């Protein structure tokens with residue numbers, strides 16, 4: 001490799017999930033602020049670009065019970081990020097907030113505030129989650145069919161932008177500092193008024209998108225600065241990367257201005273062999289026999305509790321139609337028959353049990369090895385068009401980033417793939433190499 005690319009690094013504070021190894025004594029709270037602060041400070045010590053919070057608005061239920069791995073819960077994203085703004089100085093602060101259940105005026109105000117509080121470090125991951133079960137927690141219930149979610153999301157974002165852009169700049173100045181009215185008229189929103197906050201330091205917070213459908217990708221191509229994605233192999237990553245960047249070009253934007261950032265796990269040890277062994281142990285901690293059954297129930301859409309996790313995959317066919325087995329955030333399975341056939345091929349090829357198949361099917365890129373191997377794998381992935389960087393998801397909170405920060409980051413820095421210090425007064429847009437939106441209205445007064 002001759003050209004060493006710059007690697008973008010995000011730190012994903014684990015959400016409701018089966019990533020965290022709860023049984024490890026080092027596994028700490030996902031609620032107490034100390035956990036968030038410690039995690040964020042580790043990311044900043046490692047010169048990461050940003051911290052990332054996912055969002056779950058209702059704990060998943062399966063067979064009428066809350067998922068045993070989710071019971072720790074999830075506090076609200078924006079107050080957590082506001083707290084983190086006070087205990088970090090450079091790190092970007094990215095929060096997932098959905099456009100289906102919220103209202104643009106509130107969200108625009110909250111992100112503008114976060115951007116001001118943090119001197120230009122805010123990012124908003126615009127998601128569209130619309131399942132009716134989650135919606136029951138909200139005023140309007142689980143409204144919005146799948147095909148209308150991105151229509152609302154785009155109009156929502158347009159309404160937020162109209163508010164961020166609404167204050168006017170005095171003649172000759174570049175910052176909107178004079179209150180001025182705004183008006184939004186779209187199929188979902190009829191809003192007019194005047195906002196109480198000046199233009200955010202970044203113009204607009206960095207916009208993330210996460211959602212893999214064609215509609216989701218096109219929404220990202222038109223609107224996002226970065227895409228949070230998920231893939232299992234470098235080949236799948238490259239295919240996504242090429243597809244997304246071509247959609248960005250087709251939308252008339254510059255492909256380099258939309259960063260593709262897959263989630264990735266990592267396991268670092270002294271040698272490659274030790275890391276492989278440790279990774280195997282961690283995977284078995286993450287996916288117990290019970291968890292394996294839960295995961296496969298989501299694909300089969302059937303109660304599989306009578307099956308032996310150490311036995312073969314169920315021979316019955318999946319139940320098609322409405323997903324009834326799991327309620328709350330779940331991976332959408334487009335074609336259950338194809339998904340089951342794929343799992344059967346995987347099991348057959350490797351002689352896997354049900355549990356081992358569930359473990360192997362968890363689609364997420366993993367970097368496993370010595371610090372040298374992991375640093376090389378990451379640089380190689382970015383150099384060969386898998387992504388522009390990664391959002392790392394450790395299996396322990398809050399200490400899980402430490403092995404990466406202490407052992408891999410210095411090697412990335414040595415090879416010129418990662419900054420050794422933050423530039424003075426850099427916004428998150430500056431760190432990511434993104435342009436600041438220029439939509440200034442000049443004062444007519």
Ligand SMILES: Cc1cc2nc3c(=O)[nH]c(=O)nc-3n(C[C@H](O)[C@H](O)[C@H](O)COP(=O)(O)O)c2cc1C
Nearest residue numbers: 054055096127128129210211212213216228229230
């Ligand atoms: C990598 C990734 C991360 C996501 N994170 C969240 C999240 O934290 N909260 C949420 O409500 N939805 C999340 N989503 C779900 C998306 O917002 C979206 O609702 C879902 O993927 C369906 O959209 P689609 O039809 O475009 O795939 C995530 C999706 C992906 C691919």
